[in-house]
Amino acid sequence: MPVSLVILAAGQGTRMNSDLPKVLHHVAGAPLLHHAMQAGAALAPERVVVVAGHGAAAVSKAARAYDEACTVVVQEAQLGTAHAVAQAAPALEGATGDCVVLYGDTPFIRPETLEAMLDARARHAVVVLGFEARDPGRYGRLIAQGEALERIVEFKDATVEERAISLCNSGVICADTATLFSLVSAVGNDNAAGEYYLTDIVELARKRGLSAGVVICDEAETLGVNTRAQLAEAEAAFQARARAEALENGVTLTAPETVFFALDTHVGRDAIIGPNVIFGPGVTIESGAEIRAFCHLEGCHISRGATVGPFARLRPGAELAEDVHVGNFVEIKNAILDEGVKVGHLTYLGDADVGEHTNIGAGTVTCNYDGVNKHRTTIGKRAFIGSDTMLVAPVRVGDGAMTGSGSVITEDVPSDAVALGRAKQVTKPGLAPRLFEMYRAIKAKRQKGEA
Incomplete structure (x- = not known):
């Protein structure tokens, strides 16, 4: 009926x-x-x-x-x-x-x-x-x-x-x-x-x-919710039930009382969820993935064998394929990371596509916003992005390409090419002691004036 x-x-x-x-x-x-x-x-x-x-x-x-x-x-x-x-x-x-x-x-x-x-x-x-x-x-x-x-x-x-x-x-x-x-x-x-x-x-x-x-x-x-206190009670009741269901369904929660689920969180069997993990709306974790301590996830999909964290943030539109590794202090937003991509630490990838088995060095940023519009960065397969690379979108890095550490990449990089986008280093022998002496004199004069 x-x-x-x-x-x-x-x-x-x-x-x-x-x-x-x-x-x-x-x-x-x-x-x-x-x-x-x-x-x-x-x-x-x-x-x-x-x-x-x-x-x-x-x-x-x-x-x-x-x-x-x-x-x-x-x-x-x-x-x-x-x-x-x-x-x-x-x-x-x-x-x-x-x-x-x-x-x-x-x-x-x-x-x-x-x-x-x-x-x-x-x-x-x-x-x-x-x-x-x-x-x-x-x-x-x-x-x-x-x-x-x-x-x-x-x-x-x-x-x-x-x-x-x-x-x-x-x-x-x-x-x-x-x-x-x-x-x-x-x-x-x-x-x-x-x-x-x-x-x-x-x-x-x-x-x-x-x-x-x-x-x-x-x-x-x-349970009806009519007061702020009852709202808090409802949150606690939901979380207790969600944690119990996750454990019953074969999910490992190393510190269950510290994990917070959303209404629509889906976590597959044999996934591992570390301490102090927060799930916002729209998260799916496939079987065998691991979310390490102090991560915040919302609107994302994490595939089998992927590892995230500790201290990582995945925002809406983040798609991690199998065996992707996202490390500490990495933020991913509206980006697709293909199989085996490694993003170890201290990186922001927004509005990006990253090909399989590419390695993203520490401190890399996809500069996706020009103050008015968002632009996309595309990185090919098995590329190597050197530490502290700024990828100014829209920009494309081809398969097997490399960028030098500290580079600002504003033009497309062909496959198998190496791109360097940094100023040439200038060295002045013997200048450091004189600069230190000058800086100390300025500091002493300032402190004397403040006294």
Whole structure:
């Protein structure tokens, strides 16, 4: 059966004390909204509707950055969760199958849990996701007999007896799409907060003779982010889970507690990740590669057998082929390094193509920016770039060519040629002592004047 998603992302999040919409605060290098969208994406939904409100333009941009095909609707006035879901009705007109309602500030719902909710739909018209809370606090309570759900009571409206119940509401709901919007349209706001609660659809469904059920998940999946402290807790929870999954999948983490993953980090089996490695968005590490200590990587691809670091930075567009070595204090950006390239240390390669088995000497820089435009440097196969070479792009160095140390290369270098681009050395015998004497006199005079 087809599935649709409605993701509620309209709240301001006043407790975050931020001008940024709550769902755009980051965990693991990605907005909270992307975590919710990724969880729902596991169901292969035919339609995805994001309900924005506060900061709608920014939320819309973030949503479409994850899924260009998603629809964004705006809840102009935040009148409650049922009112928010109702805004998605026009976008889902004619949709068949089930609809799952998720929340943009609840990032850790597992795909397996959502699958369990879809399975429960075979037995119930409406399915609610619940959890046993260690501290129920102000959560809504689920009044249930086994899997059968009688009703949901918001904390503000609960009796003392109902508040003693520990089975709580996550807010995530699954129902047939047409049924969902029919129930939502009947929700009223006769409650302590004067809001239209999505949770009221359970009681409305039962009054229509429809059954409601509950699927229970671990409380950790329902962690909502409403404050900066909870944002930090969410980051810690994500990292703990990501590290555990990496170890389980055959990745070596020599100091797991110091490695930080992004939402979309992919690391292959038998890769080795050293201490204090930070992954930004968009990183893929193939099996058998090694990332040494204190590296920062984002938007890059590292192939089997490559070694990176320590103290290296790979930026978006960095592509390292098999057996490439990138050493300490090297930065690579928007550059392709073919098989066996060696970039040992103290080098910047930006907007470059480097052929297989080329050696890049220390202190080499591809001068890719003229102050207005970026230009590309191309280096052929088995070339040797001498230390402290400045390659002023656009420039090409051919296969098997060499550049002399300290050269500034501004013209193309043919294959197998040697290029020297430095001033001729001038030596003045016996001049050094006189220069030192002059410099010391100048220093003494300055110090006397300061005194």
